[in-house]
Amino acid sequence: MRGLHAAAFGTLRPLSIMVEPVPVELDPPDLSRYAAGNSGIPYVMSFRASAPGPHVALNALMHGNEICGAIVLDHLLSENVRPVRGTLTFVFCNIEAYRGFDRANPTTSRYVDEDMNRVWDDGTLKSKRTSVELIRARALRPVFDTVDTLLDLHSMQDSSAPLILAGLPDKGVALARRIRSPEIIMCDRGHAAGPRLRDYAAFADPASPKTALLIECGQHWEKRTAAVAIAASYRFLAACGVLAPDKCRSVLDFTAPAQRVLAVTEAVTVTSDNFRFTVPYRGLEVIPKAGTEIARDGGRAVVTPYDDCVLVMPSLRLARGQTAVRLGRYTG
Numbered sequence: 309m310r311g312l313h314a315a316a317f318g319t320l321r322p323l324s325i326m327v328e329p330v331p332v333e334l335d336p337p338d339l340s341r342y343a344a345g346n347s348g349i350p351y352v353m354s355f356r357a358s359a360p361g362p363h364v365a366l367n368a369l370m371h372g373n374e375i376c377g378a379i380v381l382d383h384l385l386s387e388n389v390r391p392v393r394g395t396l397t398f399v400f401c402n403i404e405a406y407r408g409f410d411r412a413n414p415t416t417s418r419y420v421d422e423d424m425n426r427v428w429d430d431g432t433l434k435s436k437r438t439s440v441e442l443i444r445a446r447a448l449r450p451v452f453d454t455v456d457t458l459l460d461l462h463s464m465q466d467s468s469a470p471l472i473l474a475g476l477p478d479k480g481v482a483l484a485r486r487i488r489s490p491e492i493i494m495c496d497r498g499h500a501a502g503p504r505l506r507d508y509a510a511f512a513d514p515a516s517p518k519t520a521l522l523i524e525c526g527q528h529w530e531k532r533t534a535a536v537a538i539a540a541s542y543r544f545l546a547a548c549g550v551l552a553p554d555k556c557r558s559v560l561d562f563t564a565p566a567q568r569v570l571a572v573t574e575a576v577t578v579t580s581d582n583f584r585f586t587v588p589y590r591g592l593e594v595i596p597k598a599g600t601e602i603a604r605d606g607g608r609a610v611v612t613p614y615d616d617c618v619l620v621m622p623s624l625r626l627a628r629g630q631t632a633v634r635l636g637r638y639t640g
């Protein structure tokens with residue numbers, strides 16, 4: 309433990325649990341009936357109400373192995389959920405990666421060529437570079453360019469508490485508070501490897517009313533992750549005013565713990581071919597003392613920069629240039 313005191317890690321699980329494969333409790337839905345879409349783009353379903361209103365979108369499968377989002381959209385479409393005003397769009401995003409989902413090896417279908425949630429900037433999307441993910445992102449761009457409010461559904465490697473990622477502008481936190489759950493609202497500027505859809509164009513502009521949230525609903529394949537995703541999606545749609553409250557009364561009538569804002573101050577980006585965490589963190593550990601070593605990046609010690617530093621979503625994908633972990637503090 310390199311001098312770290314075990315008490316610093318709170319509810320950290322033992323190593324044996326960290327390395328055991330997580331059983332796939334969720335069933336990936338058959339999405340073939342959405343293949344043609346209904347708006348000219350495959351796997352995009354869009355519905356317009358007669359009453360005017362915002363364009364609200366739910367995005368699933370930015371990462372092909374994060375199947376809770378597909379379950380949500382399939383559920384809402386099966387329930388014939390339609391907007392009472394404005395436009396409601398459901399996007400099955402990285403469908404090529406999802407097609408490769410294999411219960412026996414569920415981690416491999418995150419993407420085909422590259423992480424699709426690192427390509428969302430004008431320069432990358434207009435570049436000559438190509439990949440399975442860029443082709444799909446370019447096809448979806450006209451949709452996202454017209455979206456006023458977006459919820460991007462994700463899940464995590466470890467079963468730490470759900471998070472809602474609100475970005476830096478205040479508008480994200482305000483929307484997250486209207487959804488009332490999850491408890492932790494995380495504010496960060498994203499990844500060095502490239503912008504997320506959540507950070508795309510007007511979504512990241514404090515002067516624009518367009519707002520995007522990314523929700524990490526729980527561990528990728530745990531049953532409860534889908535339940536979190538479905539409830540949060542209903543509350544999001546109700547908060548956006550596109551869903552009549554009586555359609556989702558059961559998920560709106562609940563007592564939620566007060567939300568806390570977790571401000572991410574920096575991302576630790578892998579700079580060597582040998583990055584190792586000092587212990588197997590699962591996320592949301594609070595490290596009491598500044599200067600505590602949390603990882604080795606080649607020969608360099610990675611230490612916490614301040615007291616009560618929170619470790620956010622430590623990654624198992626420790627390749628050079630990728631985000632290893634984000635560091636933050638609770639601000640409210």
Ligand SMILES: [Zn+2]
Pocket residue numbers: 370371374462463
């Ligand atoms: Zn994801």
